[in-house]
Amino acid sequence: MVDTREQIEQRLSVLIGVGLSGAGRAADMLTLQFGPLREMTTKHGTVKRVGAWALHIQCTWKIEHANEVFAGSPDFAVSDEATRAKLERIRGLIADNGPFMVERVSVGANGNVSISMSRQLHLSIIADAEPDEEDWRFFDPGSAGKHFVIQGGKVDPWSLT
Template sequence: MINTRNEIERRLSVLRGLELSGVNHAADMLTLSFGPLRQVINFKGAFKYVGVWALHVQCAWRLEEAGRAVATDDDLRGQDEKAHASTHRLQRVLLANGCATVEAVTADAAGGATLSLSRGFCLTVIPDGNADEEDWRFFASGVNAAHLVIKGGVIAPESFD
């Protein structure tokens, strides 16, 4: 039997010491890149930059600075203009004055994870617990390998393919 907390911490441990290199969104999904950026061609044939690792969050999340909420998943919901403005604000906060670095990773048995970042930031990912929906996924960008997928607060079977 897989220990959810241990498996998440083991997989996310590769982020320790890496800089957060990108903050974006796709609809209301938060997308984060970690490690040096490199140029790739997307499925439409356009160039884009990706980090070594990616975290895509579709469930509840909260970014705090020194214990105060800076942003939540609600900031990406609603009008496109609101989501774009929130993403730009997150980019300024986390990337503009020297990229935040991952200092520690913790997880819980409910499929949640917390990334403690430099400069007093902390990102907490909180699965919604809906068994039919993906909460979040973590993967190596541009590498054909299994993604760590959390669905309904548990590690999805495809995470071990």
């Protein structure tokens, strides 16, 4: 039997000491980049900037800065214009107040994760734990390696094969 907490701690431990370098979105999914940004050509021929590690969050999330909620998943569930504006605010925070270095990763039940960074930045991921629904994924962009996926609050067994 797979120990979800142990697997998450093992995978996300590589972020300790690595900086948050970028933010993006795909519809209502938050995408975060960690580590130095580099250019990568996608299979569709477009060039994008990616970090050493990517975290794509489709479940409930919250970013706090200096103990105040700065942004959250409800901000991405509104109009496209409002979502773009909130994303630009997140990008501005990273550019203007960074670097934000990952100091600690704490793992809770059901795939929940708390990532504490320098300069009072904190990311909370609250897995929705809906069966057959992806909560979040962690991977090395551009690598042929499998993505580490939390689905339904548990490690997707496909991630471990």
